[in-house]
Amino acid sequence: MKMTVSSKDKKKDKKLRESEKQYRDIFENLLVGVCILDPESNYIDVNDAWIRIIGYSREELLGMNVKDILYPEDREKSARYFRKLADEGAYRSYEGRVITKGGDVRWIEVDSNAIVEDGEVVGSRDIIHDITERKKVEGALWESEERCRTIVEQSPISMQIMDSEGHVIMVNRAWEKLWGVSLDDLGDYTVLKDKQLKELGLMPYIKRGFSGEYAFIPAAEYDVQKTLGKGRTRWVQAHIYPVTDERGGIRNVVLMHEDITERKQAEDELRKSEERVRLMISEVKDYAILMLDPDGNVTSWNEGAQRIKGYRAEEIIGKHFSRFYTKKDIKSGKPDRALKMAAEKGRFEDEEWRVRKDGSQFMANVVITAIRDQDNRLIGFSKVVQDITERKQAEETLRESEARHRTLVESSTDAIISIDEKGTITLWNEAAENILGYSRDETIDKKLDLIIPEKYREQHRKGIKRFLRTEHPKIIGKTIELEAKRKDGKIIPIGLSLSAFKEEGKYVLTGIIRDVTERKQRVEALLRSSQIQIALNKLLQISLEDISLNAMLEKVIDHLTSISWLTVWNRRAAYSWSRKTLICWY
Known part of the structure; x- marks a missing residue:
């Protein structure tokens, strides 16, 4: 039986073919990749855009599975999205990497929808965007931001980054070390509402930074504990500047602090020290201490200078120091030579006569020292004068006394x-x-x-x-x-x-x-003379005794040998001398 097609059916068939052709034209001419996959992720159809992205031909792709081109490290992630497609019928904005036929790695973004027939998933339709260039830009931007973050974090300068409303969004380690607090301690703090900054008169500088201008913030002592309930008090000076977008709008504001606490403490100590020195110098009465400018004019004058030289400060400041010299010394150029030598050698010392206001003279020990700044420029002289008139007189008296003493000693x-x-x-x-x-x-x-x-x-x-x-x-x-x-x-x-x-x-x-040799000899001579007289008397006494001559001799010998200076005699000599003497007496 021969079947015939009605004109109505022919029209439907023609319309279907035209619709399919139109779909195919759209499918093939899309600028993004499109592919049709079966439930096992095998390719059923692909468009030219995807072929250009992936590098494989249509024939090659239709014999491949999606897993064949996935980057190995992204397969687990893609599996989760495939399960999501099966469970929910779609997924959006999957980002992953694929490997092209030439071995290159490309980044893609995929939106997938399940194809359902009679309530059953028979495949999926994937829309694929090549985002490789975008990823490169994002990577470069991320690297740039990471470098900036690293630079900020490792900077030795305290840095505080705020948004356009004044909220702190980032601080570095130097900032935390400076103030003794962390970013988490700031809470809802905003610099534009900081009462302490207002009290210190610094808010106008802060607002300049938020209005788009750079500003230097002068030194101030800021107490973080007063604002946050914890932290440190430091002396800082700061710089504030805006970070703008391409349209000139305020994106961020950066505040950099310079810790000058130690410098301020040193300056305070220096001021206190200078004040102590000033008070000490002003109260010194035994020394004239004065300052001269490079030309020798007096710029400062203490009480000791007034006592020694007779001038009051208002009478002498601004006057040349040569008026303290004798006319003879001024005529010979001695004051100028003193300054010249001090400038050249750093120090000049002299002991000479100087002149008081009333014209009287005194002997002075003078020390002039050159004063230079950190660039070694001469900025003046210090001069210390001691009245040594009494000392010189005492030294002269001592010299005279020593001379007399030497004369006495030597004579x-x-x-x-x-x-x-x-x-x-x-x-x-x-x-x-x-x-x-x-x-x-x-x-x-x-x-x-x-x-x-x-x-x-x-x-x-x-x-x-x-x-x-x-x-x-x-x-x-x-x-x-x-x-x-x-x-x-x-x-x-x-x-x-x-x-x-x-x-x-x-x-x-x-x-x-x-x-005492001679004196000893005289004494011994007298002693001998006395002992001789005694010996003779003794001999006379013995000679008068009624005893024999021999007994008489024995007594005389005993007596003579008992005399110390006669012990050098032996008994024989004494006997001979005694016998002769006694015979003579008889």
């Missing part, structure tokens, strides 16, 4: 010797040379043992140690008789008088020595 007929605590000779006069035979050059800085006989040296050392330990003089202030050793080795009897005094905290022992 003395007695030896005068001084030693220090170590027993070293420090003074040796001419009489000492004559008596002991050593010259001054042979004895100065030598030990006193030089003139002490060997048997007395240990006793001498012990005596000095005992005196230094106890300061109790055993023979100080007394005259005793000892023996001394001359240069030629001869031992001579001496009379010694010792004295002790302190000089610069150390004892000096001085001995006055007299050679």
Whole structure:
């Protein structure tokens, strides 16, 4: 039976073919990739855009599965989206990577819808955007932002980044270290509502930054604890500047703090120190302390200067310092030379006569010191003047006294010797040379043992140690008789008088020595004469006794040998002398 197609059916068939052709044209000409997948994710159909993206031909793709081109590390993520498609019938904005036929990695964004027939999922339709270039831009932007974040975070300068409303969105480690708080401690803090900044008068500078201008914020002491209930108090100065978008709108505002706490503390200490020095200088009365400008004009004047020189501050400040010099010194150019030498060598010192306001003169010790700034530029001079008239007079009196003392020492007929605590000779006069035979050059800085006989040296050392330990003089202030050793080795009897005094905290022992040899000889001669007379009287008395001559001789001999200076006789000599004497008497 032959079937015929009605004209109505022909029209429907033609319309369907035209619709399919129109769909195909749209499918093929879309700028984004489109592919049809079966339930197992095998390719059923693809458009030219996807072929251009992935690099495979249509024939190659229709024999492949989506998993064949997925980037290995993205397969687990894509599996979750496939399950979502099965459960929910669609997914949106999946971002992942695929590997092209040429081996390149491309980023894609996929929107997928399930194809359902008779209530059953028979496949899916995927719309695919190539987002590789966008990802590169995002990656570069992320890297740039990360670098900026790293720079900010590692910067040694405290940085605080705020949004256009003044809320803090980021701080770096230097900021946290500076203030002793973290970003989390700020809560809903906004810099534009900071009452402490208003009290400090700094809010106008802050608002300039939020209005699009750079501003330097002058130094101030800010107490974070007063604002947040915790944190530190620091002296800071700051810089604030805006970060704008391409249209010039305020995107962020950056506040950078410079911690100047230590500098402020140092400045405060310096001010206090300068004030102490100023007060000290102003109250010093024994020294004239004044400042000069580079030309020598007086710029400061203390009370000591007024007392020594006679000028009040208002009379002398601004005047040239040469008025303190004598006319002779001014004429010879001495004031200018003093400044020149101080400038060249850093310091000038002199002792000369100076002139007071009333015209009287005084002997002055003057020290002029050049003052330079940190760039070594001369900015002036300091001048310290001491009136040493009385000291000079005392020195002259002392010199005269020492001269008299030297004259007395050198003209003395007695030896005068001084030693220090170590027993070293420090003074040796001419009489000492004559008596002991050593010259001054042979004895100065030598030990006193030089003139002490060997048997007395240990006793001498012990005596000095005992005196230094106890300061109790055993023979100080007394005259005793000892023996001394001359240069030629001869031992001579001496009379010694010792004295002790302190000089610069150390004892000096001085001995006055007299050679008593002749006196000792005279005494011994008198003693012998006396003993002879006694001996003769004794002999006369014995001769009158009624005894035999031999008994008489024995008594005489016993008496003669008992006399100390006659012990050199032996009994035979005494017998001979006695016999002759007694016979003569008889």
